[in-house]
Amino acid sequence: MTAIGMPAVRVDRTRAVPWLQEYGVYIGVAALLVFNLVFTPHFLSLENFRTQAVQVTPVLILSLGMALVIATGGIDLSVGSVMALSAAMISLYLGYGPVVAVLVALVAGAAAGAVNGALVAFAGVQAIVATLAMMIGGRGLSLVLLPQLDGIRNPGIRELGAGEALGVPYLVWISAVLVAVVVFVVRRTVFGRRIVAIGGNRRAGELSGLPVRRTLLVVYVLCGLLAAVAGVLATARLQASDPNSIGRLIELSAITAVVVGGTPLQGGRVRIAGTVAGAVLMQLLVSTLIKHDLPPSWTQIAQTAVIIAAVYVARERGRK
Amino acid sequence: MTAVKSTAASATGLPGGGPGRKGGVRGPFGAGGGDGSAAEFVQRHGALVVLAAVLAVAALTIDGFFSVGNLNHIAVGAAFPAIIALGMTFVIITGGIDLSVGTVFALAGVLAAWASQYGSLAALALPLGVCGLIGALNGVLIAKARLAPFIVTLATMLGAWGLMLAVSDEGSETYVVPDGLALTPMVQERFLGIGYPVLLVLVLFAVGGVALRRTGWGQNLYAVGGNEDAAALMGVPVARTKISAYSLSGLLAGLAGALNAVWLGSGVTIFGIGIELDAISAVVIGGTLLAGGYGFVSGSLVGVLLLNVIQNIINGIGGLSSAFQQVVSGSFLITVVLAQNYLSRRREGN
Numbered sequence: 001m002t003a004i005g006m007p008a009v010r011v012d013r014t015r016a017v018p019w020l021q022e023y024g025v026y027i028g029v030a031a032l033l034v035f036n037l038v039f040t041p042h043f044l045s046l047e048n049f050r051t052q053a054v055q056v057t058p059v060l061i062l063s064l065g066m067a068l069v070i071a072t073g074g075i076d077l078s079v080g081s082v083m084a085l086s087a088a089m090i091s092l093y094l095g096y097g098p099v100v101a102v103l104v105a106l107v108a109g110a111a112a113g114a115v116n117g118a119l120v121a122f123a124g125v126q127a128i129v130a131t132l133a134m135m136i137g138g139r140g141l142s143l144v145l146l147p148q149l150d151g152i153r154n155p156g157i158r159e160l161g162a163g164e165a166l167g168v169p170y171l172v173w174i175s176a177v178l179v180a181v182v183v184f185v186v187r188r189t190v191f192g193r194r195i196v197a198i199g200g201n202r203r204a205g206e207l208s209g210l211p212v213r214r215t216l217l218v219v220y221v222l223c224g225l226l227a228a229v230a231g232v233l234a235t236a237r238l239q240a241s242d243p244n245s246i247g248r249l250i251e252l253s254a255i256t257a258v259v260v261g262g263t264p265l266q267g268g269r270v271r272i273a274g275t276v277a278g279a280v281l282m283q284l285l286v287s288t289l290i291k292h293d294l295p296p297s298w299t300q301i302a303q304t305a306v307i308i309a310a311v312y313v314a315r316e317r318g319r320k
Numbered sequence: 321m322t323a324v325k326s327t328a329a330s331a332t333g334l335p336g337g338g339p340g341r342k343g344g345v346r347g348p349f350g351a352g353g354g355d356g357s358a359a360e361f362v363q364r365h366g367a368l369v370v371l372a373a374v375l376a377v378a379a380l381t382i383d384g385f386f387s388v389g390n391l392n393h394i395a396v397g398a399a400f401p402a403i404i405a406l407g408m409t410f411v412i413i414t415g416g417i418d419l420s421v422g423t424v425f426a427l428a429g430v431l432a433a434w435a436s437q438y439g440s441l442a443a444l445a446l447p448l449g450v451c452g453l454i455g456a457l458n459g460v461l462i463a464k465a466r467l468a469p470f471i472v473t474l475a476t477m478l479g480a481w482g483l484m485l486a487v488s489d490e491g492s493e494t495y496v497v498p499d500g501l502a503l504t505p506m507v508q509e510r511f512l513g514i515g516y517p518v519l520l521v522l523v524l525f526a527v528g529g530v531a532l533r534r535t536g537w538g539q540n541l542y543a544v545g546g547n548e549d550a551a552a553l554m555g556v557p558v559a560r561t562k563i564s565a566y567s568l569s570g571l572l573a574g575l576a577g578a579l580n581a582v583w584l585g586s587g588v589t590i591f592g593i594g595i596e597l598d599a600i601s602a603v604v605i606g607g608t609l610l611a612g613g614y615g616f617v618s619g620s621l622v623g624v625l626l627l628n629v630i631q632n633i634i635n636g637i638g639g640l641s642s643a644f645q646q647v648v649s650g651s652f653l654i655t656v657v658l659a660q661n662y663l664s665r666r667r668e669g670n
Contacts, residue, residue: 075470077470119654119658123658123661124661125654125657125658125661126610126611128417128470129604129610129653129654129657130654130657132597132600132653133650133651133653133654133657134650135597135650136594136597136601136646136649136650136653137646137647137649137650137651137653137654138650139594139643139646140643140644140645140646140647140648140649140650141643141646141647143643143646144643144644144647147643248593249477249478251474252474252475252477252478255471255474259471265468265471295485295486295490296482296485296490297482297483297484297485297486297490298482298486299482300478300479300481300482300485301479301482301483301486303475303478303482304475304476304478304479304482305479307471307475307478308461308467308472308475311467311468311471311472311475312461312465312467315465315466315467
């Protein structure tokens with residue numbers, strides 16, 4: 001299997017693969033944009049870009065938290081269930097006013113993240129197992145709390161989901177602010193350096209005196225919090241809490257956005273700009289397929305192929 | 321007793337050489353042969369003890385729990401998840417995970433119901449073929465392309481769902497199994513008062529247990545899960561072993577889905593969502609380590625029974641929604657994993 005007799009191919013690969021990992025996501029976005037400009041009627045309209053920007057919001061926000069978790073070498077499979085949990089909380093606490101309801105939803109998300117983080121950081125449970133349990137239990141809990149879809153008629157929540165400032169929807173403003181905050185945290189703070197250091201070599205981080213456990217805990221809390229924000233915004237846009245279907249399989253889109261964007265699943269490196277582009281790529285891919293009248297079935301099969309291809313390309317980085 | 325052992329292990333300073341580590345590469349509990357320590361007992365039989373306790377409490381507090389009808393209901397309800405859990409056990413022993421079995425189960429049901437118009441053989445062959453291929457695809461991507469199992473199987477979970485939607489006209493068509501299908505009585509009827517699916521599960525688990533314990537293939541599974549590099553150096557065909565485990569997992573999920581469709585009489589498209597999580601919970605509750613290299617099929621059977629008995633009790637108590645089951649399942653999973661971590665640390669003496 002190792003191509004000893006083919007040095008020419010190997011040289012090509014060593015150059016092409018890192019380049020593809022670095023810029024592949026932008027090429028993908030550009031290619032989809034060009035394709036749509038040429039083949040999709042009414043693609044080049046302000047209304048369409050608005051729709052795309054609003055639709056990408058939940059996955060984009062989730063993938064920010066996911067990028068931080070993956071940078072530490074972990075994974076969070078529970079983000080979809082945490083979205084459902086926050087949606088259920090909004091519906092339950094709306095009686096106290098929209099602000100209280102949103103706050104409770106965010107606290108619930110942070111609490112779920114704290115449970116994940118405590119299990120991973122302090123009890124030493126594998127991230128995939130801890131968050132899998134939360135994925136099962138969180139969805140169950142939100143369905144126990146709110147058994148079926150519940151319409152939300154609240155002017156505040158509706159304004160959050162449908163309103164706009166300076167011609168840009170609130171949802172887009174919020175995700176832009178969150179992206180800026182996460183970029184700042186990753187690039188300019190000690191905490192951001194710690195995340196990458198732990199993902200690169202946890203043992204070395206411990207030996208050099210980093211607060212490894214505390215950092216891990218905070219990362220999972222942030223991921224839970226961002227998932228709750230995504231759940232709140234999705235609920236506000238839908239004008240309904242739907243714990244049964246909200247966020248189902250969305251963890252897959254979020255993980256893909258992160259991996260496509262050039263953050264390796266092994267951790268030790270994080271690329272927020274790439275993650276944002278990755279989320280946009282997944283959104284454009286789905287909407288392109290839908291606009292060209294491909295049924296959901298083929299959309300999902302195409303997504304599967306893209307995900308596996310992306311992970312396959314990203315895997316090479318781990319080998320150096 | 322265990323405390324003495326752990327100090328002995330740490331005193332020798334050889335994390336792999338302490339007592340009870342006779343199995344070498346096969347994970348923290350050795351080959352699973354058992355040396356009679358308390359930790360080993362809890363790991364092996366903890367689920368059985370809990371099952372017995374839950375059954376005893378239920379028998380005393382709930383009227384009609386121990387009726388033949390109810391017990392049969394539990395057994396048949398547990399049969400199809402148990403078939404999936406058997407395949408999952410093999411995969412988890414190799415240190416992997418298969419998240420695709422839930423939608424593979426759903427896909428198999430729809431395929432079986434569609435193919436049943438061409439007879440019983442088609443109703444079994446088509447889903448088994450397709451699902452075996454999906455499992456093999458998982459295995460090749462994981463073993464040959466060396467991708468992370470959870471992301472591969474999460475992706476094929478989506479792919480199988482898409483395929484199921486494509487077959488069922490975007491989920492709007494529910495195929496019905498025609499009356500008089502030769503397979504139907506073989507699934508629905510009983511032998512000596514025991515449903516055929518239950519008997520099939522017993523046979524499959526017996527075969528699976530023997531294959532795991534008494535064949536070279538089974539030993540390869542343990543070796544790959546315990547330490548992949550060491551296994552490769554010993555000459556174990558790592559890639560082939562992994563591919564066989566994932567293929568088998570796909571096949572068994574397909575079998576469960578096909579039989580479930582025949583049992584129900586139609587290919588219900590929404591069936592199977594989240595069943596992979598139940599299967600994983602059951603396997604882990606049964607004592608198989610998610611880290612790989614240690615496990616046994618009988619535990620998975622007990623795990624499935626335990627979850628189904630709890631489900632039955634939850635349904636029996638009025639006013640509790642069935643979603644409560646998921647909460648119990650998730651908490652059980654994490655409790656068992658925490659207990660396993662604790663036990664294995666004690667065993668390793670650090």
